[in-house]
Amino acid sequence: MITSTERVNPLRDPLDRRLPRIAGPCVLVIFGVTGDLSTRKLMPAVYDLANRGLLPPGFALVGFARRDWEHQDFAKIVHDAVQQHARTPFREEVWKQLSEGIRFVSGEIGNDDSVRRLRDTIAELDEARGTGGNHAFYLSIPPSLFQTVVDQLREHGLAEQRYGQWSRVVIEKPFGHNLSSARELNRVVSSVFPSSSVFRIDHYLGKETVQNLLALRFANQLFEPVWNNNYVDHVQITMAEDIGIGGRAGYFDGIGIARDVIQNHLLQLLALTAMEEPTSFQADQLRAEKQKVLAAARPPKRMDLHTTRGRYVGGWQGGKKVLGYLEEKGIPPSTTTETYAAIRVDIDNRRWAGVPFYLRTGKRLARRVTEIALGFKRAPHLPFSSTDTEELGYNALVLRIQPDEGVTLRFGAKVPGTQMEIREVNMDFAYGGSFTESSPEAYERLILDVLLGDPPLFPQHEEVELAWEILDPILDFWASLDTPPDGYEPGGWGPACADEMLARDGHIWRRP
Ligand code: BG6
Secondary structure, three states: OOOHHHOOOHHHOOOOOOOOOOOOOOEEEEEOOOOHHHHHHHHHHHHHHHHOOOOOOOOEEEEEEOOOOOHHHHHHHHHHHHHHHOOOOOOHHHHHHHHOOEEEEEOOOOOHHHHHHHHHHHHHHHHHHOOOOOEEEEEOOOHHHHHHHHHHHHHOOOOOOOOOOOEEEEEEOOOOOOHHHHHHHHHHHHOOOOHHHEEEEOHHHHOHHHHHHHHHHHOOOOOHHHOOOOOEEEEEEEEEOOOOOOOOHHHHOOOHHHHHHHHHHHHHHHHHHHOOOOOOOOHHHHHHHHHHHHHHEEOOOOHHHHEEEEEEOOEEEOOEEEOOHHHOOOOOOOOOOOOEEEEEEEEOOOOOOOOOEEEEEEOOEOOOEEEEEEEEOOOOOOOOOOOOOOOOOOOEEEEEEEOOOEEEEEEEEEOOOOOOOEEEEEEEEEHHHHOOOOOOOHHHHHHHHHHHOOOOOOOOHHHHHHHHHHHHHHHHHHHHOOOOOEEEOOOEOOOHHHHHHHHHOOOOOOOO
16 A cells, blocks of 8 residues: 555656646535635635636535525625635636535524535535535634534534545634643544544645745755854744734734734744754654644743733824724723734754744734844954944844745845945845746635645644643733733834843844
8 A cells, every 4th residue: 555655656646746736526615704814815715726727617615604695695795805805817707617606504603404504505516516525614713613513513424534525624723722722622623523634724834935934944955054053143033014903802802912923823934944854745744843843942931031012002103093902992991912922932952052033923013024034143253343344233044924025145245445344235035036926825725725635734733732832831921910011102113122122132123
């Protein structure tokens, strides 16, 4: 028997990543289809996949929600979402084919009649569209409802793994509120679906530039020799947003930005930056390396010195008056939720001992930017007079995840003239300048991988637990403080305490 790791002829491999990968016939059911994620990301991504020819004619999309809609009302909602948010141009013939497989089931989670109607609709589609009995259930709903939904799927025979067919479940972060609730959530889901059928979405892993991190590190000989504590002084991982919480008070307050994005996106970026080379990009090997490095990463010993949090106050941003967090609709005055967080993580292994990884994220900052910056140690000896090199900082390799996707190398160069004066310059790679293809949206890639059953880009439960082990003590420390998070002005780079945190270590934050 040939196992998945022993495939002999890559050209015959249905998962060969050099070939366009087309999903087989199936039904995608979205629970929580009236939510923002579904309208802005999921429906447009389904259309974009269809437009790129990556969905088969037998594909079907089912929305499940509490609305009193007919199939055509839902099709109209999908149509509008596609027109507004799809990445690729609208083509009538693509839409026509897709819309023939669109259905809506009006129902309540927890109501048996509703799930029976869902089951009948799926059976009708299996028959009409030849889906082969393959079904994916996307739970775009609060985690508190997972148990009810997966139990009902089981009771109605929709979670069964029948021979030659598949049934998969897709869940969105947050994967729990802390370590113990993450374990409970996993228990609930895995009591019904085997782990190979559970796809946890962290949409950062679907971003092209995040996958390019693997190419940069492991397809080149140039970077690996300096990718360690002999050369790297410290690493800064930044995810900044210029928006506030918008209408998401109900979700965001009580969660806070550390749970919202550090637990998942930023710790995944850290894992990909710091892990050892996997033997291959097969899911098991990639995940094993991520797990190893997350297990070696630890929260700061001095929480008071190496963690900070803040929340935005009202003011002006980009010429507009904006509300402070406490004035946003639906936020209780007593809240202590943070909208900015910066933490130091150390990795106790031979490669990274002594190299701090600084992670920061915030809402209402100066601009939207995500980047990973490796700051290198200074040259051991500088044969220049101190005035020549006054401007010189440290060499840096910056992976620009978004926007302006690309890579920058910053180093010192001689200023033209008779003096030996050194100044910092940038060497740039920009995706737009080197490739004509535009990057697919993260959700396109991830939904396609779910339908193909291709797991490398989906974190496993073990990674989720390890990430909570890093974050939980920090959240406990913050919860024990009597003071609320420090205020910071909109349109800047966060609270002063975050600058002080880095200054204590002799560093400054980058201003991307
Ligand atoms: C989500 C967070 O996971 O990522 C949001 O819940 C955040 O708070 C969003 O705004 C940012 O995603 P992106 O792809 O725009 O960087």
